[in-house]
Amino acid sequence: GENVEQHPSTLSVQEGDSAVIKCTYSDSASNYFPWYKQELGKGPQLIIDIRSNVGEKKDQRIAVTLNKTAKHFSLHITETQPEDSAVYFCAASTDGAGGTSYGKLTFGQGTILTVHP
Amino acid sequence: GAVVSQHPSWVICKSGTSVKIECRSLDFQATTMFWYRQFPKQSLMLMATSNEGSKATYEQGVEKDKFLINHASLTLSTLTVTSAHPEDSSFYICSAREDGTRYYNEQFFGPGTRLTVL
Numbered sequence: 001g002e003n004v005e006q007h008p009s010t011l012s013v014q015e016g017d018s019a020v021i022k023c024t025y026s027d028s029a030s031n032y033f034p035w036y037k038q039e040l041g042k043g044p045q046l047i048i049d050i051r052s053n054v055g056e057k058k059d060q061r062i063a064v065t066l067n068k069t070a071k072h073f074s075l076h077i078t079e080t081q082p083e084d085s086a087v088y089f090c091a092a093s094t095d096g097a098g099g100t101s102y103g104k105l106t107f108g109q110g111t112i113l114t115v116h117p
Numbered sequence: 118g119a120v121v122s123q124h125p126s127w128v129i130c131k132s133g134t135s136v137k138i139e140c141r142s143l144d145f146q147a148t149t150m151f152w153y154r155q156f157p158k159q160s161l162m163l164m165a166t167s168n169e170g171s172k173a174t175y176e177q178g179v180e181k182d183k184f185l186i187n188h189a190s191l192t193l194s195t196l197t198v199t200s201a202h203p204e205d206s207s208f209y210i211c212s213a214r215e216d217g218t219r220y221y222n223e224q225f226f227g228p229g230t231r232l233t234v235l
Contacts, residue, residue, distance in 0.1 A: 034223070043123075043210050043226040044161070089160060103149065103214060105224060107160045 002027040004092050006108025014116050019080050021111045023090035024072040030092040033066060033073045034105070038087045047088075048075070080115045087112050119145045121213050123227035130201055131235055138196045138230045140211035147213035150194040151224065152186060155208040167194055201234045208232075 003026040013019050025033075031052035036044035050057045050064045050073065057064050061080075066073040077084060090108040120143040130136050140150060149168050153161040165181075167173040167188035175181045183205075185197040194213075198205055208231055212224040 036226075041229070041231070043121075043212075043229045045226070046223065049223070103216075103224070104151075104163060104166065105161075106163075109160050 002030055002092055002106040004090060004106050004108040006090050006111060008111060009109060010112045010114070012114045012116065013080050015080060015082060017080055019075075019077045019084070019113055019115075021075045021088055021090070021113075022072060023074070023092075023108050024070075025092040025106075026071065027092070027094070028068075028071065029094050032093045033064070034091050034093075035062075035064060035075045036089045036091065038089060038110075040086075044089060077113075080113075082115050082117050085113055085115045119213075119215070119223075119225040121147075121211065121225045121227040123209075123211060123230050125230060126228065127231040127233075129233045129235065132202050133200055135197055135199045136201055136232060138198075138209055138211075138232075140194045140196070140213065140227050142192050142213045142215075142225070145213075145215045145225075146191040147188075147194070148191065148216040149214045150188055151212045151214075152184075152194075152196050153210045153212070155210060155229075157208075161210060164196075198232065201232070203234045206232055206234045 006023045034049035037047045038044045048062050050066050061078045063076040088111045091105040093105045122141045124139045152164045155161050164179045165173040165175045169188050169191050173186035188194040208229050210229040212226045214224050
């Protein structure tokens with residue numbers, strides 16, 4: 001099955017700095033890569049996602065890049081703010097491929113991001 | 118946007134009792150629902166996948182007789198933890214997906230249910 005590795009496990013930055021979180025995946029069939037933000041005691045919220053037919057996607061301060069050849073994808077947050085502090089999870093799945101694994105998300109281990117004012 | 122609710126948000130029960138957790142999609146048809154378990158400071162682990170009207174598919178190592186899942190309608194799935202024990206204490210999260218539609222198969226997550234078994 002799919003295996004997703006996420007680094008770093010913790011990340012501390014000053015407000016206004018950029019933050020980068022990296023993930024690698026093992027299954028070359030994976031084609032959907034979402035990123036989630038989880039605040040304490042809450043469910044994950046999708047912040048951005050990317051599909052395998054594009055290499056980069058940006059939404060205001062958040063961007064995701066995908067390197068299919070190397071099987072890794074990264075989350076970039078620019079101009080970080082204290083409210084960005086949370087746990088971030090990457091995930092991978094085979095979307096639309098059919099079969100029993102269709103749409104199952106495999107999560108990375110998570111990154112605790114702390115943005116200091 | 119697509120909203121998923123869970124009830125209750127937290128529950129405390131005695132060892133040996135059963136607990137039912139509800140997951141509802143509020144404004145879309147949840148063709149597929151997923152149940153996850155998350156221990157403190159850990160990632161989400163998929164427990165099972167269910168399609169409306171079908172039996173759930175459990176992940177390896179998850180006891181289907183202990184974690185009963187019923188996806189009876191396109192807006193409701195329930196997870197029943199039977200004969201709960203302290204080691205079942207965890208954060209249970211559901212997600213729902215409306216297959217093949219405007220949401221491009223995105224999963225929408227509920228707010229989670231904190232279960233504590235005494």
